[in-house]
Amino acid sequence: MGKFFAIVLTVITLVSASIFAMHIWWMPVDISVHGPALDKQFGETLMGTGFGFLVAQLSLAYFLWKFADKGDGRKVREFPGGPKVTIITAVVLVGLEILALSFVGQKAWASVNLDPAPPNAMHIDVQAEQFAFYFRYAGPDGQFGAVHPEKISDGNGNYFGLDPENDIPARDDIVVGSLTIPVNQPILLTIHSKDVGHSFYVRELRIQQDFVPGIVIPVHFTATQTGKFEIVCTQLCGLGHYNMKAYLEVLPQDQFDQWLKAQAGQ
Amino acid sequence: MSESDITLKSGRADWLGGELPYAIPSKKLGMWLFIVSDSITFGAVLVCYAYLRLASPNWPTPFRLSSIVNGAIMTFVLLSSSVTMVAAVEAAKHGRIAASVRWLSATMLGGVVFDILHIREWLGLIHEGLRLYQNPWGSSLFGAAFFTLTGLHMTHVTVGVIYLGIVAIGFRRGKFTSDDVEISGLYWHFVDLVWMFVFPLVYLLSARMH
Amino acid sequence: MHDTSDQAAVHHHAPPKGFLWTHVFSLDHKVIGKQYYFLSLAAVVIGMVLSWIMRFHLAWAAAAIPGLQHLSQVGAPGGIITPEYYLSLLTLHGTLMVFFVLTTAPQAGFGNYFLPIQIGAEDMAFPRLNMLSFWVTFVGFVTLVSTLFISDGPPISGWTAYAPLSALGNDAGPGLGRGQILWVISIGIFCIGSLLGALNFIATTLDLRCKGMTLARMPYTVWAWFITAVLGLLAFAVLLPACVLLVLDHVGGTSFFIPGGLVLSDKLQPHSGGSTLLWQHMFWFFGHPEVYIAIIPGIGITSHILASTARKPLLGGSRVLVGCMVAIAFLSFTVWGHHMFISGMNPFSSLLFSVPTLIITIPASIISLNWIATVFGARLRFHTPGLFAIGFISVFVTGGLSGFFLAQPSLDIYLHATYFVVGHFHMVMGVAAIFGMFAGTYFWFPKMFGRMMNETMGKIHFWVTFIGVYCIFMPMHYIGLAGNVRRYSAFVDDYLIPLIPVHKFITIAAFVTGAAQLLFLFNLFWSMYRGKKAEENPWDSTTLEWTIPSPPPFDNFGGRHPIVYHDPYELGVEGAKGDYVMQDSPEKLAQS
Structure with missing residues (x-):
């Protein structure tokens, strides 16, 4: 039984680890400026935990193979060195890993969440609702109109509750259902929710941030590649949660300018 | 090695189980554990109150001097009932059952007076328009926090009065021992102590400043 | 003031009569x-x-x-x-x-x-x-x-x-x-x-x-x-x-938990002033210790059974194990924010919460290493409870390691709310705890019901379950890595559709594993009536539950007041009858 256990455990361990190692299912290519730091952090964590996984499971397997009771009256033996060895190993190895990961990881986290958006960032306002995202560009005047919750109406398409009659900056606000941005341009999103919690998740951008009702949260990033990507909701928001998505389109600057002009003209 | 530890602590060679090394009767320990747990519950509600209050730009401070005076009288009544409780426990310990029951009754009376004053206060505020979900002064959460916190405390006082009543009757009939009186005292002092947090945080911090 | 006889009165109660009082509203x-x-x-x-x-x-x-x-x-x-x-x-x-x-x-x-x-x-x-x-x-x-x-x-x-x-x-x-x-x-x-x-x-x-x-x-x-x-x-x-x-x-x-200005179905909600994050803080302040409430008994049961399986006490004994469990319990109250890295909470606090979260892995690693090192030099008896205890070690280690990723706010940006999280907590909290329960069931069933559970069915149950849970929960880590969001009732996003075959594999694995659980249920109820009669101490264990008949009498020790002379796991002892010394045996040990 011990040998069988050892074989099963070894197979499980090797298969599990090699699927990670072969990148059969993996993160999509990163298209953000801050992403490489995150990916590097991920790689280092994977190395550390992978090492721990292999050593722990394989030594367990080996011991299971070796130390079955054969009924030969063999004496039990203590692990050489006793608990000091295991405690020191755990404290030193795991401790070093933690130190390394914390220091490196803080930088990656800081670049996303602590550093403010660069001053030249393009500001886009985002509102989530059950079950859609809406994006608002300031228009030619560069100013957003104020949000009036009592005026919000999906029925007449006033998703942000704008009041163009009394509020001049609101008149040229552009509201669309997908996020279009220029490449290599810092973007600042201010995200807020109309009803319940949602989340803004773009795998390729390595960005995930909850929409918190009652709070406006800034998110900033810079996309480095053009293309079309999916924005999905990752915070349980109700029955249509699985179907709540929008597209992110990253365009070259000139195409983006054209697109924005076309939107403003409508 | 561990045997000698026991010898050292208890001063005797064998340990009869169930008594040492924590020479505290189960019931009393149980009450202490309840108090630990319950103070965390109160703590959580107080932290919630603080969190919401700090996050609100329009937290009202509606309590007039009359409310504060009323609260001060309630505090005095409740503190006095703690003194009578001490006397009840003392009497019970010395076997003076009738005296102990009298002091317990005085304690219960204190609790009832506290409740009556408190409910009068509530009714006055309700008359002024304070509700769980709204009030004429500012953030709607004021009423929610006020009624939840003081209501939770008032429930504890009311339960305490009933509990003391049961203990008093049981003690007079010989069903309960002086330990039970002491344990009910722990509860009563705890309820008192909680009020010493609720009163300043809810009333004094919300006193009208002019 | 309070003597022992009075104390004893608190927990002495006579055996009740009638079905209602013996089986429904029993005090036993x-x-x-x-x-x-x-x-x-x-x-x-x-x-x-x-x-x-x-x-x-x-x-x-x-x-x-x-x-x-x-x-x-x-x-x-x-x-x-x-x-x-x-x-x-x-x-x-x-x-x-x-x-x-x-x-x-x-x-x-x-x-x-x-x-x-x-x-x-x-x-x-x-x-x-x-x-x-x-x-x-x-x-x-x-x-x-x-x-x-x-x-x-x-x-x-x-x-x-x-x-x-x-x-x-x-x-x-x-x-x-x-x-x-x-x-x-x-x-x-x-x-x-x-x-x-x-x-x-x-x-x-x-x-x-x-x-x-x-x-x-x-x-x-x-x-x-x-x-x-x-x-x-x-x-x-x-x-x-x-x-x-x-x-x-x-x-x-x-x-309390509802801010102002919310609009549902074009209707402005009559609420204002509350905080949604307050609920998350309160919930997770409970929720993270809860994780350990679920797993620490499993850690105890596994250690208890592993000692009996390996015929030796845990490496480091009670002192190290208890020290680690206390450390985990203490730290568990300081880490709740790691569920909220991307919740909109102050990003500085994310960094603060990640530190104790990572530190908590140290006591957990010490426990795991001690289990593995206990197997070294053991004389392993592979009965079903022992298999589940060893299985527990494997899944606990696997599930614990993926926690390293999620403890880091920067990686949580990508992995939060994906199947990586689902795989992680099912493995470390769900499967590990359930393995602890299975181990406990097989181990203590003879004491609780006076009969043994069927070993063949038990072993089939173990092998299918052990391989099954890896087939179910490891792939969840992979698709989580591909960004598969959790709590979706269907996968309609362009990038999720190619992952559906993996979901089919997981589902099939879940059904096969589930079938083994039906076998367990059958074994449980069948053994209750048809199982082999159990002896007092079928696993050659040392703790007090094995010194009394199976099932125990109403007052547990039949009027006897047990006296304990030994540490709980005097196993693999030279010169003792068998290879172990019961906790209440007056026998002197050579080494002590």
């Missing part, structure tokens, strides 16, 4: 332990069936499940479940499993039965309170399950019930009105039951130990139950008021 900790066990068994069966329905739907979204329409005509018209019903089932699955299985069976079930016996007591410190906590928990269970049978179904807000989704009522979605209120009440009731139970466990452990049962001589399990009880006493005390506040938001019109 052994009966109450079994009641808790069977309550969990009912909960785990429902929870497992729900997971099958969900897994089937994820793999074959368009296919009907015959007969499901009879459970809910609205939720599963023609047997095909709707997105909202999927979420209802998901909520119920999570809630049942976390509260009524993981929190109930290992602690309240086995703990109730064996804690008093293992410390040489006749019963718990407060038998009436004990009965009360079971029945309170039972009412909570019935309240929760009743949501299946009300017209709008169970709530769709998940087991975490994030506000404001959980606070706004039916306008926010089906099941969020009455269903959500019932859910909150059920959890509130459960809190009360757990608090009473925790109080009882602590008082019992401190006060009722028999002569010679010093703290150092308490078995690993007793320590685990004790530490878990302390965690429960503190953690549930926070969830309880959170539940009260959430109920008030529903029925009292308050806005």
